[in-house]
Amino acid sequence: MTHPYPPEPFRIKVVESIRLISPAERESALKEAGYNLFSMKAEDIFIDLLTDSGTGAMSSEQWAAIMRGDESYAGARSFHRLKAAVEDIFGFKFFVPTHQGRAAENILSACLVKPGMYVPSNMHFDTTDANIRARGGRPTNLVIEEAFNINNPHLFKGNMDIAKLRAFIQKVGAEKIPFGMVTVTNNAGGGQPVSMENLKAVAAVYRENQIPFFIDSARYAENAYFIKLREKGYENKSVIDIAREMYALADGMTMSAKKDAIVNIGGLLCVNDEALFQNVKNELILREGFPTYGGLAGRDLEAMAVGLYEGLDEAYLAYRLSQTAYLAARLNDAGIPTIQPAGGHAVYLDAASVLPHIPQSEFPGQALCVELYREGAIRGVEIGSVMFAYPDPDSGKMIFPKLELLRLAIPRRTYTQSHMDYVADCAARIKSRASSVRGYKFTYAPELLRHFTARFEPLYRTAF
Numbered sequence: 001m002t003h004p005y006p007p008e009p010f011r012i013k014v015v016e017s018i019r020l021i022s023p024a025e026r027e028s029a030l031k032e033a034g035y036n037l038f039s040m041k042a043e044d045i046f047i048d049l050l051t052d053s054g055t056g057a058m059s060s061e062q063w064a065a066i067m068r069g070d071e072s073y074a075g076a077r078s079f080h081r082l083k084a085a086v087e088d089i090f091g092f093k094f095f096v097p098t099h100q101g102r103a104a105e106n107i108l109s110a111c112l113v114k115p116g117m118y119v120p121s122n123m124h125f126d127t128t129d130a131n132i133r134a135r136g137g138r139p140t141n142l143v144i145e146e147a148f149n150i151n152n153p154h155l156f157k158g159n160m161d162i163a164k165l166r167a168f169i170q171k172v173g174a175e176k177i178p179f180g181m182v183t184v185t186n187n188a189g190g191g192q193p194v195s196m197e198n199l200k201a202v203a204a205v206y207r208e209n210q211i212p213f214f215i216d217s218a219r220y221a222e223n224a225y226f227i228k229l230r231e232k233g234y235e236n237k238s239v240i241d242i243a244r245e246m247y248a249l250a251d252g253m254t255m256s257a258k259k260d261a262i263v264n265i266g267g268l269l270c271v272n273d274e275a276l277f278q279n280v281k282n283e284l285i286l287r288e289g290f291p292t293y294g295g296l297a298g299r300d301l302e303a304m305a306v307g308l309y310e311g312l313d314e315a316y317l318a319y320r321l322s323q324t325a326y327l328a329a330r331l332n333d334a335g336i337p338t339i340q341p342a343g344g345h346a347v348y349l350d351a352a353s354v355l356p357h358i359p360q361s362e363f364p365g366q367a368l369c370v371e372l373y374r375e376g377a378i379r380g381v382e383i384g385s386v387m388f389a390y391p392d393p394d395s396g397k398m399i400f401p402k403l404e405l406l407r408l409a410i411p412r413r414t415y416t417q418s419h420m421d422y423v424a425d426c427a428a429r430i431k432s433r434a435s436s437v438r439g440y441k442f443t444y445a446p447e448l449l450r451h452f453t454a455r456f457e458p459l460y461r462t463a464f
């Protein structure tokens with residue numbers, strides 16, 4: 001019988017100690033951080049599930065590659081090794097490295113977005129959303145409705161709603177859309193995959209309307225593996241071939257390499273259009289560095305070149321996706337609803353249903369996040385009204401997101417199954433005292449990307 005949750009396909013060569021501080025120390029750490037877990041000292045965290053971005057464990061092969069880093073300013077061997085990997089997997093004509101995903105988004109937005117323009121996607125992640133807004137653009141999310149139903153077991157909940165996309169293009173006009181996107185997997189909507197069938201349909205609609213198609217590719221390998229597991233006709237294809245088929249549909253991509261390329265820093269911006277590439281290079285030189293290093297050291301380019309392939313390894317991906325599924329199953333057994341089916345890189349707890357007495361204006365996702373730290377020094381991140389409530393640019397009315405979630409993102413190759421058991425046990429204890437948990441209010445919030453630096457205060461009245 002195959003094991004339902006395959007054991008880690010690696011053994012541990014280097015360890016890093018973590019320690020659990022006392023409940024009293026946790027309480028004062030919370031107060032000092034303004035109840036924002038981004039503001040905490042990492043040493044006060046026991047299990048850090050804030051993000052899967054840049055937090056993975058590099059392999060012995062990647063560390064060996066680091067020693068090969070060529071630190072020449074221009075034309076380094078390390079750049080050419082990365083170029084070979086990028087061309088082999090993604091196949092675009094041109095690319096630049098960037099220091100991370102948002103730098104690629106910034107450069108693309110600087111080159112193409114003008115005030116009043118729209119950029120559709122299934123769902124933009126927060127940095128993409130903010131980079132488009134920072135140029136006066138309007139990011140627009142057109143994911144299928146099933147994505148908003150936590151319990152709907154749709155296998156590709158990251159899919160774009162093709163009818164909505166067509167209607168949207170007709171409404172605003174293709175000339176007001178400098179490029180269209182799809183995020184794989186859909187991080188803001190639960191780490192849910194996009195099917196090949198849907199990618200093909202999206203590409204066809206963009207092509208018909210002469211809108212360049214960019215894929216936000218942070219979790220390209222997890223998406224490709226979901227296609228292999230779940231989409232008819234792909235069960236016998238290799239994950240790398242599935243990835244190649246995905247990218248043959250697009251005109252370019254932005255990528256945070258800190259996820260599926262399993263590096264601590266790095267990103268990519270790839271394009272097929274030569275004129276756009278010239279502009280990209282000029283922006284890159286202004287903001288990041290020369291086009292053969294793009295704000296990274298040669299050694300970082302080496303680690304990325306190796307990691308791009310390791311992320312596609314099927315034994316690794318089988319373990320990776322089942323670790324997330326295991327944590328979700330344990331939480332569900334404790335009566336805590338999570339987005340179904342489990343996403344690739346993270347488990348998303350439905351804070352609105354765990355804390356039904358806290359209204360969106362009092363941040364139930366943030367409240368659950370604080371509570372998990374209080375209970376077990378575990379760090380997750382709110383994906384709800386703190387991150388995504390924005391005043392409508394036309395009416396000024398506050399628009400709240402449809403979901404209030406607590407995301408527990410699992411760093412790659414970093415924590416074991418017993419760490420996941422600990423997390424599930426702590427969450428179960430919160431569930432049993434949920435009605436006593438209070439909401440929060442801002443004491444400080446910047447205009448954009450406010451979840452990173454906001455400060456909060458607990459509300460002393462209960463909001464029943």
Ligand SMILES: Cc1ncc(COP(=O)(O)O)c(C=O)c1O
Pocket residue numbers: 053100101102103125127128183185187216218255256257258266267
């Ligand atoms: C889907 C997606 N796009 C873009 C980004 C931005 O990448 P980075 O954090 O490397 O700037 C992230 C990660 O945070 C992401 O999850």
